[in-house]
Amino acid sequence: xxxxxxxxxxxxxxxxxxxxxxxxxDHLLIAxxxxxxxxxxxxxxxxxxxxxxxxxxxxxxxxxxxxxxxxKAVIVGGGYIGLEMAEGLLRRGLDVSLIDMxxxxxxxxxxxxxxxxxxxxxxxxxxxxxxxxxKGFEVEGERVQAVVTDQRTLPADLVILGxxxxxxxxxxxxxxxxxxxxxxxxxxxxxxxxxxxxxAAGDCAESFHLVSRRPFYVAxxxxxxxxxxxxxxxxxxxxxxxxxxxxTAITKVCAVEVARTGLQExxxxxxxxxxxxxxxEYRTRARYYPDTGPITVKLLAEKGSGRLLGGQVVGIEGxxxxxxxxxxxxxxxxxxxxxxxxxxxxxxxxxxxWDPLLIAARQAIKLV
Amino acid sequence: xxxxxxxxxxxxxxxxxxxxxxxxxDHLLIAxxxxxxxxxxxxxxxxxxxxxxxxxxxxxxxxxxxxxxxxKAVIVGGGYIGLEMAEGLLRRGLDVSLIDMxxxxxxxxxxxxxxxxxxxxxxxxxxxxxxxxxKGFEVEGERVQAVVTDQRTLPADLVILGxxxxxxxxxxxxxxxxxxxxxxxxxxxxxxxxxxxxxAAGDCAESFHLVSRRPFYVAxxxxxxxxxxxxxxxxxxxxxxxxxxxxTAITKVCAVEVARTGLQExxxxxxxxxxxxxxxEYRTRARYYPDTGPITVKLLAEKGSGRLLGGQVVGIEGxxxxxxxxxxxxxxxxxxxxxxxxxxxxxxxxxxxWDPLLIAARQAIKLV
Numbered sequence: 001x002x003x004x005x006x007x008x009x010x011x012x013x014x015x016x017x018x019x020x021x022x023x024x025x026d027h028l029l030i031a032x033x034x035x036x037x038x039x040x041x042x043x044x045x046x047x048x049x050x051x052x053x054x055x056x057x058x059x060x061x062x063x064x065x066x067x068x069x070x071x072k073a074v075i076v077g078g079g080y081i082g083l084e085m086a087e088g089l090l091r092r093g094l095d096v097s098l099i100d101m102x103x104x105x106x107x108x109x110x111x112x113x114x115x116x117x118x119x120x121x122x123x124x125x126x127x128x129x130x131x132x133x134x135k136g137f138e139v140e141g142e143r144v145q146a147v148v149t150d151q152r153t154l155p156a157d158l159v160i161l162g163x164x165x166x167x168x169x170x171x172x173x174x175x176x177x178x179x180x181x182x183x184x185x186x187x188x189x190x191x192x193x194x195x196x197x198x199x200a201a202g203d204c205a206e207s208f209h210l211v212s213r214r215p216f217y218v219a220x221x222x223x224x225x226x227x228x229x230x231x232x233x234x235x236x237x238x239x240x241x242x243x244x245x246x247x248t249a250i251t252k253v254c255a256v257e258v259a260r261t262g263l264q265e266x267x268x269x270x271x272x273x274x275x276x277x278x279x280x281e282y283r284t285r286a287r288y289y290p291d292t293g294p295i296t297v298k299l300l301a302e303k304g305s306g307r308l309l310g311g312q313v314v315g316i317e318g319x320x321x322x323x324x325x326x327x328x329x330x331x332x333x334x335x336x337x338x339x340x341x342x343x344x345x346x347x348x349x350x351x352x353x354w355d356p357l358l359i360a361a362r363q364a365i366k367l368v
Numbered sequence: 369x370x371x372x373x374x375x376x377x378x379x380x381x382x383x384x385x386x387x388x389x390x391x392x393x394d395h396l397l398i399a400x401x402x403x404x405x406x407x408x409x410x411x412x413x414x415x416x417x418x419x420x421x422x423x424x425x426x427x428x429x430x431x432x433x434x435x436x437x438x439x440k441a442v443i444v445g446g447g448y449i450g451l452e453m454a455e456g457l458l459r460r461g462l463d464v465s466l467i468d469m470x471x472x473x474x475x476x477x478x479x480x481x482x483x484x485x486x487x488x489x490x491x492x493x494x495x496x497x498x499x500x501x502x503k504g505f506e507v508e509g510e511r512v513q514a515v516v517t518d519q520r521t522l523p524a525d526l527v528i529l530g531x532x533x534x535x536x537x538x539x540x541x542x543x544x545x546x547x548x549x550x551x552x553x554x555x556x557x558x559x560x561x562x563x564x565x566x567x568a569a570g571d572c573a574e575s576f577h578l579v580s581r582r583p584f585y586v587a588x589x590x591x592x593x594x595x596x597x598x599x600x601x602x603x604x605x606x607x608x609x610x611x612x613x614x615x616t617a618i619t620k621v622c623a624v625e626v627a628r629t630g631l632q633e634x635x636x637x638x639x640x641x642x643x644x645x646x647x648x649e650y651r652t653r654a655r656y657y658p659d660t661g662p663i664t665v666k667l668l669a670e671k672g673s674g675r676l677l678g679g680q681v682v683g684i685e686g687x688x689x690x691x692x693x694x695x696x697x698x699x700x701x702x703x704x705x706x707x708x709x710x711x712x713x714x715x716x717x718x719x720x721x722w723d724p725l726l727i728a729a730r731q732a733i734k735l736v
Contacts, residue, residue: 080715210711221721222714243709250713259713321686321719324693324712331710332700341611342699343578344692345618345627346590347448351689353589 003028003175005195027197027235030172030185031228034165034203034219039076043137048144049159052081061085061160065092070157073097074147076134078105082162083117083253086126089158090254097127097154099147104130106258108249109312110265112279113298116314120256129154165219167204180206182217189241191231199235201227208244211262211309211330212271218245246330247310250320259323262310262330265300274303278336278364282356284318286348295319297360299326299336306335306368311360318350325357336364371396371543373563395565395603398540398553399596402533402571402587407444411505416512417527420449429453429528433460438525441465442515444502446473450530451485451621454494457526458622465495465522467515472498474626476617477680478633480647481666484682488624497522533587535572548574550585557609559599567603569595576612579630579677579698580639586613614698615678618688627691630678630698633668642671646704646732650724652686654716663687665728667694667704674703674736679728686718693725704732 002011010028013020036053038044048070050061064070073089075082078100089096098105098121104114105121105128121128132149137159139145147154167184178194180186185200187193189208193200202224209216223245233240248261268275278299285292295315301308311326313319329339339361346353354362370379378396381388404421406412416438418429432438441457443450446468457464466473466489472482473489473496489496500517505527507513515522535552546562548554553568555561557576561568570592577584591613601608616629636643646667653660663683669676679694681687697707707729714721722730 220714222711225721226709246711248711248713250715250718252715252717261711261713318689320715321689321713322692324690324710324723324725325696327711327713328693328696328700328702331706332696332702334696334700338699341594342692343590343614343616343629343695345616345629345689345695346588347618347620347688349620350618353593355692357692 001171003171003177005176005198008197025197027199029231029235030177030193030198030200030204031202031231032168032171032204033224035168036161036165037163038161039134039163041134041136043139043144046137046139046144047142048157049137049161051161052085053165061158064158065089065094068157071095072155073158073160074099074154074156075160075162076100076147077162077164078102078128078130079107079162079164080249080251082160083121083251083258085160085162086121087124087252087254089160090125094158095127096125097129097147097156099129099132099134099149099154101131101133106251108247108260108264109258109314110298113260113296113312113314116296117253117256117258120253120314124254165203167217167219169204172200172204181215184217186215189243190234190239191227191242192234199231201231207242209263210244210246212267216245216247218247218249220249222248246327248323248327250323252320255316257313257315257317257320259313259320260311261323261327262308263300264310264312268300268309273309275300275309276303276364276367278360278367280356280360280363282359283352284315284356285350286352289348291317293317295322295356297322297356299339299357299360299364301336301364301368303368306337306365308334308336308339311357315356322355322357336361336368340365369539371539371545373544373566376565393565395567397599397603398545398561398566398568398572399570399599400536400539400572401592403536404529404533405531407502407529407531409502409504411507411512414505414507414512415510416525417505417529419529420453421533429526432526433457433462436525439463440523441526441528442467442522442524443528443530444468444515445530445532446470446496446498447475447530447532448617448619450528451489451619451626453528453530454489455492455620455622457528458493462526463495464493465497465515465524467497467500467502467517467522469499469501474619476615476628476632477626477682478666481628481664481680481682484664485621485624485626488621488682492622533571535585535587537572540568540572549583552585554583557611558602558607559595559610560602567599569599575610577631578612578614580635584613584615586615586617588617590616614695616691616695618691620688623684625681625683625685625688627681627688628679629691629695630676631668632678632680636668636677641677643668643677644671644732644735646728646735648724648728648731650727651720652683652724653718654720657716659685661685663690663724665690665724667707667725667728667732669704669732669736671736674705674733676702676704676707679725683724690723690725704729704736708733
């Protein structure tokens with residue numbers, strides 16, 4: 001593929017039969033998605049090592065588990081994909097190890113909250129090796145035998161790479177379409193690039209962070225879908241804008257639910273803001289109700305003004321989707337002072353009388 | 369009890385020993401709660417008929433079920449208490465009938481959403497008799513034998529009254545403290561009554577509805593707790609306000625979760641506003657995820673402006689607490705146009721890529 005802006009045409013190559021031609025355009029939408037980070041280490045192309053970024057790659061991993069009956073799996077990377085694969089492989093009966101070069105899994109959480117996720121992983125039976133960069137793979141024949149970190153060699157029948165993604169923006173960059181944050185294609189709220197008639201949406205394109213008020217890159221299906229809708233309306237002659245995101249993400253690791261939205265501490269520090277950290281531990285349901293269990297809620301707010309800056313939740317069933325209320329509060333620019341009076345739903349199967357979010361807000365107003 | 373405002377004192381009677389005296393006050397907090405509606409029909413004081421408004425009354429019902437082994441229960445009233453008791457008694461193996469004089473259960477839902485709850489009750493095995501006012505009870509000896517409506521006689525070993533509550537404000541009214549909406553004690557945002565130094569909080573006091581912008585009465589533990597906190601801070605010499613409620617309430621009937629917030633259609637009509645009704649049916653989780661199931665979301669918004677006015681949710685597990693995001697949107701005065709871009713959490717165990725709330729918002733913007 002190639003974009004020729006001067007003549008407003010795109011070089012199209014048909015997969016499989018070698019046919020290629022120049023296709024003229026009035027409007028061009030670039031929706032090339034993201035590409036996974038692949039480690040540049042010895043043995044990375046061995047058999048038995050799987051990325052997980054397409055439906056096909058998922059099908060291949062399942063086939064490998066079904067047919068090759070691997071016993072030991074090593075996961076490289078403790079993000080959403082790594083954690084979800086850890087759960088999946090545990091359920092299939094494999095021994096699962098996970099390595100991450102960072103000092104915690106889920107680096108979109110603050111360390112104190114990430115530690116709760118690490119604990120949950122260990123409780124579920126995952127061997128966790130943190131602060132251990134990947135050095136390479138031991139390979140025999142063409143098959144992976146082990147994962148090598150700077151500290152150990154972990155035998156592996158199956159390796160999953162979950163090292164994150166970056167925007168697939170090479171086509172745009174080669175065609176002189178300006179890139180923005182983290183190499184994502186620079187777009188405005190209508191999903192227009194800086195070149196007239198050229199649009200971009202999805203994991204290849206920038207977003208705007210409504211809390212930091214800065215351009216932001218996030219590769220998530222929700223955001224890609226919203227951007228696609230807006231780009232489609234505009235390309236069709238309509239008018240729509242995508243104002244941006246607040247950075248919401250949720251996941252599940254075995255019995256533990258994990259959610260985050262807004263800015264985390266290191267992002268707030270980078271912006272030079274002063275902030276307070278209100279973290280509370282409570283219960284998901286009324287004390288006497290069956291299956292009530294622990295939930296930890298953390299709210300971050302601007303010192304002085306009390307403006308909500310972010311929230312993180314780790315807990316058992318019923319914990320994660322609570323983040324939606326925090327996300328809406330961020331969209332609305334609420335202060336924690338306003339949050340303590342939010343009329344959230346209470347009934348014993350769902351919540352204590354004071355929802356954990358409200359308890360965290362009450363803690364927060366003491367600190368701002 | 370008696371309040372003497374002229375001399376700023378309260379007549380206190382000690383329960384059990386007949387002692388009584390006048391207690392002077394500088395500040396007085398009235399927190400007398402609510403009293404259940406009791407039907408003024410023949411036989412209403414028979415044995416085997418239980419209200420359910422105190423912890424003690426709950427203990428008595430459980431003891432009756434444990435010891436008297438009733439087979440047939442009839443519940444009078446299809447509100448929260450009636451529905452929750454229906455579930456509880458079904459689980460204890462009783463045959464359960466429920467009568468309500470209205471044409472639907474859960475009259476805080478619009479009829480189309482209430483119908484889903486009626487269906488869930490019938491599916492769970494409850495015999496439902498709607499539009500059948502209670503006429504009385506058949507009594508033998510001192511024990512209830514049957515519940516009589518205008519259309520039938522239902523044999524009953526156990527009767528539960530769930531006909532709602534009204535503010536317990538007689539003490540205040542007799543003491544010349546002004547009442548407001550539905551006979552609740554009139555208070556300002558600090559929980560001050562119209563009499564200097566006299567405060568009220570909880571189920572005996574008024575609230576303010578932030579969507580209708582009118583005084584409002586609701587007897588719910590969440591609201592009572594928030595009011596109590598605010599009254600306590602002010603009585604202690606501090607300063608706090610309770611701005612009001614948006615009318616959130618949730619409940620659970622067997623496998624079905626029910627939630628509502630904001631104004632329902634009849635309330636909007638009473639305010640003379642024009643509105644749109646966006647109701648969608650979708651799934652609680654990703655299509656391919658285990659235990660995904662139906663959820664119906666209804667959003668009501670002002671015609672023209674698009675201002676959100678209310679929301680209702682009925683669905684399986686994971687449905688109800690979604691109302692919190694709608695409640696926060698109401699607190700913030702969001703329009704449905706803004707709601708379509710809310711950054712709500714998505715992961716397959718929790719939601720489709722477009723959360724049902726967002727799908728409803730997309731429907732709503734087509735109609736406003």
